[in-house]
Amino acid sequence: MRKIRYAVAMSLDGYVAGPNGEADWIVMDPEINFSELWAQFDTLLMGRRTYETAIAGLGKTFLKGTKIIVVSRELRQSDHPEITIINELNRDCIQTLRSQNGKDIWLFGGGRLFRSMLEIQEVDTVEVSVVPVLLGGGVSFLPPPTQQTRLRLSGHKAYGSGLVSLTYDVQR
Template sequence: MSRRLRYQVAVSLDGFIAGSNGEYDWIVMDPAIDFAALFKEFDTAVMGRKTYEVLTAQGGHGAMPGLDVVVFSRTLPAAAYPGIRILNDDPREIVAALKAKPGRDIWLYGGGVLFRSLLDAGLVDTVEVAVIPVLLGAGVPLLPPGAATKLVLSDQKTLPASGIVVLAYSVPGGVGPAPRIRYIKAAKSRGRQA
C-alpha cells in the first residue's frame, strides 16, 4: 500500500496561511498539541522554497527531528545539512516516487502553490487544517485558484484553551481515509470513532 501524503497547515478563519508580508505570528500554540506525537506519524517532509526559507529564518537550517526533509526549489543551492535535500526536479514525480516507497506518512509541510500542484496531480491524500480564530483580512491564501475538489470529513477536534479547531479531511481517490487526530491531548472529539 502506498504511503499517504498529508497536507497539514494552520489557516486563519478567513483562509490565509500567512500574513501579507509572510508573517505567521498570529498562529497561536495550544498546550494540548503533542508535537512529538505528531512528528512520529511521518518520516518525510516535503515543502517549497518559501516555506523552507521561513523555517531557516527562525534559526537553524530547516531540519525537522527524525524526518527526511525534501525542499523543491529552482534557485536554492544544495543543502549542506544532513537530512535535507534540495531538489529542482518536478515535485509531482518525486512525491509519486516517495509515496511508492515503504515508510510512514509524508508530511506536505507547505506551501499553498506546492499543495495545489500536488492536489491537481492526484497525489494529496488528506487535508488537515488547524483553523486559528483570527481574521487577517489579507495575506497568502490557503491555495491558489484551481479545480474544485470535494473532501470528506474524517475527524475534528476543538481545543478550548486557544479556540483552534482541527479538521481532518480525506481526498476521494486517495490512499485510505485521513487518520484520526491522535496528537491532541484532552480535547473534545467529534467525528468517526476508531
C-alpha cells in the same frame, strides 16, 4: 505506501501565513500534543519559500532525523547538501518518494505547492487547524486558479482556545 498529508494552520479568513510570511498568530493550544504530531512524519515536503523562512527559524537540531525535500527550480543541490531538492514536480517523482520506506510525508507550508500537488492528484488528506483570527491578507491556503477537489470529513476536534481541527480525505 506512505500518505501525503497537507497539515496546516489557517486563519478563519483563509491564510496560512501573514503578509510577510509571519506565523505569530498561530495559537499554541496546550491540548495539542505537538511531539505526537511530529512523530507521525519523517519527511517534510515544501516549497523554496517555506524552506527559506520556516526551516531557518526552526533550526537544524529541531529537525534532526527528518528528511527535508524542497521543490524548487532556483535552489541547487550542490549548495544545499543537507536537503533533497526536486527541480521538477511530477507524479513519477512523488510516487518514487511515496514508495520509500518510512512514515507519512508532511506537505508543509504554503498554498502554491499544495495546489500543484492537488493538480497531480498526490494529496491524501487535508488537515486544517482553523485559528480564531482574521489576518486580512497574507499567504492564501489555496491560491487561484485551482480545480475543484472533493473532500470527505474524516475527523474533527474543537479546542478550548477556539482552534478547530478538521481532517478531510481527498476523494479521487
